[in-house]
Amino acid sequence: MATLQTPLHPSALRRIAAAYREDMGRRERSILVSWAGFTGSFAAVRAITHAIHAGKGPFKNLSVGGEHLHHYMWGIASLAGVGALEVAGKEQRRHHPMVALAYGFGLALIVDEFALLLDLKDVYWAKQGRISVDLGIATVALGGTAFAATPLWRRLLDKSWSDRRSAVIARSPRTATAT
Template sequence: MKPAERLVHRAGAGSADSGGTPAAKVVDFHKEVHRAYLEELGPSERAALLSWGGFTGTFAAVRGITYSIRSGKGPFHNVSAGSTHLHHYLWGIAMLGGVGAIAVRGSDERRRHPAVALSYGTGLALIVDEFALLLDLQDVYWAKQGRVSVDIGIGIVAAGGTVFAGLPILRRLVRNRRPARPA
């Protein structure tokens, strides 16, 4: 039994039309999204969506964590090796190095694996978030006016790219939710 089927079984739900439990409805919606993902997007489109999604999610998470560290709130702390602070762009460069190695030397099956596309978007977000540091513009990185505008700009681009890459799925979900027209 697949994990999604176990959830439906545990929830005691029937079909999507049976008005099952809220958990069953979530599982049914998840199945509908997954089916649309597989049927509406080709391999390249899936890779683009995963890359944009990885970028958007990582960028948002890193911004939240970074602000938490900066304000001294929450469980997060800077990572250091001895007295040297390790910026998160280093992890992004390592991820892109791994993606590049797979692209150059990996089989078609490995290059097309969803984790490669997700890693690409994630690694890129880790680098882009600290781009000012890479350019040695340290004073600009935390200047409030500059930082807020950069965060908003990159956030809008990331969200827009993710939505654009997922449009075929969104169109199908909207189409499936409309009531049927009488013949």
């Protein structure tokens, strides 16, 4: 009798890890890690801010000199670090999964407070603050869709490139004289 293997079953985890290493290119791995980092961070920061707002759990707002430090600031710092690595980092560091994770994390912190940045007013808990939630959900949905369609995009781009290359070869003077 076959046993049911859930995604967390050790053999399933080994297959997932092998597929990640062997079947995905560096670019696809970076996209997946940054998308997962964004999704997880966006969900976590929403949960934490709701806990702070409700006065539950160990979390508190961070203030310096009586000024509240919004979490988009940490997002900007994260993206600045990722940008510095991309501009001046060594190749192996630029493509490290932690860079992709930091990118997703930083972007999530900024998107979560997008409404504040849009109006320069703290509307996080107001009706206008909903735009940040909508943008975050749209980013997760579109990012997931684009990532899931990677094989389709690759095939379409390869076919388009192949068709263009064939058209150029067909018009080249060497090909025209050979026929």
